[in-house]
Amino acid sequence: MRRKDLIAGIIIIVALAALFIPFASEAPDGLERVAGDKGFFPSASGTARSPFAAPFPDYRIPGMGDKTSGVVSGIAGALAMFCIGWGIAALLKKMRAR
Amino acid sequence: MTIVALGQFLRMHIPDGFLSNSVTIAAWAVSAGGIGCSLRKASAGMRDRTIPLMGITAAFLFSAQMVNFPIGGGTSGHLMGGALAAILLGPFAGSVTLACVLVFQCLLFQDGGLTALGANVFNMALGGTLGGYAVFRAVMFIYRGEGGTLVAAALASWFSVVLASLLCALEIGLSGVSPLGIVVPAMVGIHGVIGLGEAAISVAVLSFVIKARPDLIYLKPVRAEEGGL
Numbered sequence: 288m289r290r291k292d293l294i295a296g297i298i299i300i301v302a303l304a305a306l307f308i309p310f311a312s313e314a315p316d317g318l319e320r321v322a323g324d325k326g327f328f329p330s331a332s333g334t335a336r337s338p339f340a341a342p343f344p345d346y347r348i349p350g351m352g353d354k355t356s357g358v359v360s361g362i363a364g365a366l367a368m369f370c371i372g373w374g375i376a377a378l379l380k381k382m383r384a385r
Numbered sequence: 386m387t388i389v390a391l392g393q394f395l396r397m398h399i400p401d402g403f404l405s406n407s408v409t410i411a412a413w414a415v416s417a418g419g420i421g422c423s424l425r426k427a428s429a430g431m432r433d434r435t436i437p438l439m440g441i442t443a444a445f446l447f448s449a450q451m452v453n454f455p456i457g458g459g460t461s462g463h464l465m466g467g468a469l470a471a472i473l474l475g476p477f478a479g480s481v482t483l484a485c486v487l488v489f490q491c492l493l494f495q496d497g498g499l500t501a502l503g504a505n506v507f508n509m510a511l512g513g514t515l516g517g518y519a520v521f522r523a524v525m526f527i528y529r530g531e532g533g534t535l536v537a538a539a540l541a542s543w544f545s546v547v548l549a550s551l552l553c554a555l556e557i558g559l560s561g562v563s564p565l566g567i568v569v570p571a572m573v574g575i576h577g578v579i580g581l582g583e584a585a586i587s588v589a590v591l592s593f594v595i596k597a598r599p600d601l602i603y604l605k606p607v608r609a610e611e612g613g614l
Contacts, residue, residue, distance in 0.1 A: 341494055
């Protein structure tokens with residue numbers, strides 16, 4: 288991939304995130320809807336809960352409004368995922384070489 | 386009231402507390418083995434041009450999954466992206482990519498429970514992604530060319546979401562949380578609609594990529610064109 292295309296790709300993703308995340312529907316998603324309609328809920332008696340809390344539950348960043356949090360999480364997370372995806376792919380390629 | 390309370394609990398993927406211990410453990414075991422296989426196969430098939438594209442795809446899946454679109458009836462859905470990733474990167478690199486996104490969402494944003502991560506990876510990164518790619522290849526076999534790619538991508542994307550929702554429903558049913566006869570039709574029905582959104586987004590992204598950089602799409606059927614397969 289040429290450098291120009293890569294930069295264009297990242298700019299497009301960041302722009303789409305900034306444009307669309309504030310307008311994301313807040314309605315329950317498929318699983319939430321079914322759980323609500325059919326009356327089943329996460330139970331404390333089921334599996335153990337996570338041993339630690341995620342730093343940004345529900346993509347909320349402390350001290351920021353919900354919409355801003357969403358956009359910032361979406362962009363920062365996408366940039367982090369770009370590096371992680373690239374890194375893992377490069378590692379897999381390297382492993383094959385050996 | 387209950388829905389409001391539920392909304393604070395979970396967002397998109399299976400949260401903690403939905404699955405029984407045995408289903409949780411089984412899903413973790415199958416996912417660990419499946420992702421291990423995917424890593425090996427992705428490593429063997431990794432091409433130079435796939436490396437940056439895997440970064441771009443991971444970034445896109447992460448932010449696109451945050452954009453819930455309304456499907457009517459006060460319900461929303463969002464892109465899963467397994468079929469899209471498999472079409473761009475190949476099935477195994479695609480499943481590794483989606484698994485990375487799910488792990489990242491779970492650890493940082495509590496989107497999907499940590500105990501349910503095995504099931505989420507199994508349903509979406511393995512089942513949805515590899516199943517979707519199988520449909521893509523089957524349709525491409527019949528109908529080649531750019532039109533064929535888009536039709537195949539649409540069907541593969543729709544199927545990937547429905548399959549993932551079926552697997553999720555089976556896990557919930559087997560956990561004894563809700564009877565199978567209720568949860569399976571409800572989940573598959575609603576995701577049959579969400580799958581239409583998945584297909585629309587995947588086709589839009591792919592037709593853009595085909596216009597901009599047609600060489601980026603992972604098409605193993607090179608061998609088929611040579612008369613082999």
